Amino acid sequence: QLILDTLHAHSTIHDTRSLVIPGQSEPASSQDAQITVLGALNSLLSREMVKFETHEIVSHALTPEGSQIALDGSHEARVWSALPTKGQGMPVTPAQLKKQVGDETAKVGQGRAFKNGWIGKEGDGLVKLASSIKDVTQLDLVEIQSSGMLKSGEKDLADLRKRKLIVQRKGQWFTVHKGSEFSTSTAKPETDLTADMLASGSWKTSTYKKYNFEAEGAPTDGGSLHPLLKVREEIRNIFLEMGFAEMPTASFVESGFWCFDALFVPQQHPAREMQDTFYLSDPSHSLHPEKEYYKRVSTIHEHGGFGSVGYRAPWSHEETTKLLLRTHTTASSTHMLYKLAARCRGEDVEDDDRPAIGKDGQKDDGFRPAKLFSIDRVFRNETTDATHLAEFHQVEGVVADRELTLADLIGFMRVFFSKMGIQQVRFKPAYNPYTEPSLEIFAFHPMLDRWVEVGNSGMFRPEMLEPMGFPKDVRVHGWGLSLERPTMIRYGINNIRTLMGHKTSIEGIENSPAPML
Ligand code: PHE
16 A cells, blocks of 8 residues: 555655655665565556566675664673763672673673773773763664665675674665556455446446466366276276177176076075175065076086086075175176077077187087176175275176187286286186186286285186087186276275275375376
């Protein structure tokens, strides 16, 4: 306001050091005052209310000792003050003086006071000689404190510098002119055009803040992809790039038949018991599965067939029709394989363009090779902890072709994982009721510096494939991995509950780095 009022009266401020702040007698010539002036000038400049030029100067500032002297007087003046006038009291001994004014002041002050002729000796003590003194040091320092300068000149400044009472500083002062938007009102310019302003007509007279195109802008509150979705997309792209088709996986609810029995999982298998599987209570049972296939599946369990002795355990119809939340997406793969074998069973199927591949020129037995994948949710009745949830996602794939071997499965795995950025993989024999052989897949994790299990795989058993109607030379290999594990490893998440469920941190998701696609 002072700057604007002064400009209004004089149209230019030649030297901002001459500004007199209301209520103060001296002009604002110190560097501290000029820093405040600069702040005000910049704010007025941004509204184009003023223009200004900067002048660089060398200025001087007081050291802590200098400030002390500006306040209390020089050491010599303090020594002088502490003494009695000659002939008017007991001379003060040097020891007494030290006690009164302190060691430092007594030491430095005595010498100078003597030199100035202010004090003298009387007996063993000290007395005042001068009846009044002019403490030039204090006066100079006060002048420097308020103006940064000393009128008496460079020699005195150099002396004060040598005495470490002042230091040199770069300073600035300014010449100010009116800007294009000059006004004496500091009312903030409008930053928004509001409905109220339009209604009242005040928009016509308001001043507006200029757009700052360099401003960064407030971060937006947009949505962002969940890390699981990002990694899912990445894996989906790998499958598509390798010629896989996506399986439908919409049915979270399956029957025991499709989740277990059709896969040749024995009805007495512990995984089917209450602690691992969520069973539905309403409705609790499925319709009867397709009769012929059902018969072949139940027979191979109970009595064997297709070269297998089966489990030789009683078959439960009740067990096979129980409805449950699927425990693996292999339930969906089984549906798809059963569908794929329809033509082999002699059923009428809507044709596709793929050429029939009969073995060694033999007649078409209806088999078509297939590469299928899915990425979707599965459910397990498990105790949840930092790495386990009752629901999670499985990445699953199946490849069906004639005379596939275990080497094909291993080779495929290496390619698949290397596309996911995992170069080092190892395989370990494992057990699944529906695959033989079965392999667990381990990947070396350089950050964790150890091998971690990343998946489970195997060649589906003939006990599963042949009741579906596949020709004997058709092999199907499949594998499954969790989506959460690679996602957690990639994003350095060590508690699955921060990734899924009610403890998920929205902020963490928004800030997580995008995967490299
Ligand atoms: N279903 C298995 C699992 O839940 C994964 C798997 C799929 C294994 C296909 C072999 C073949 O872990």
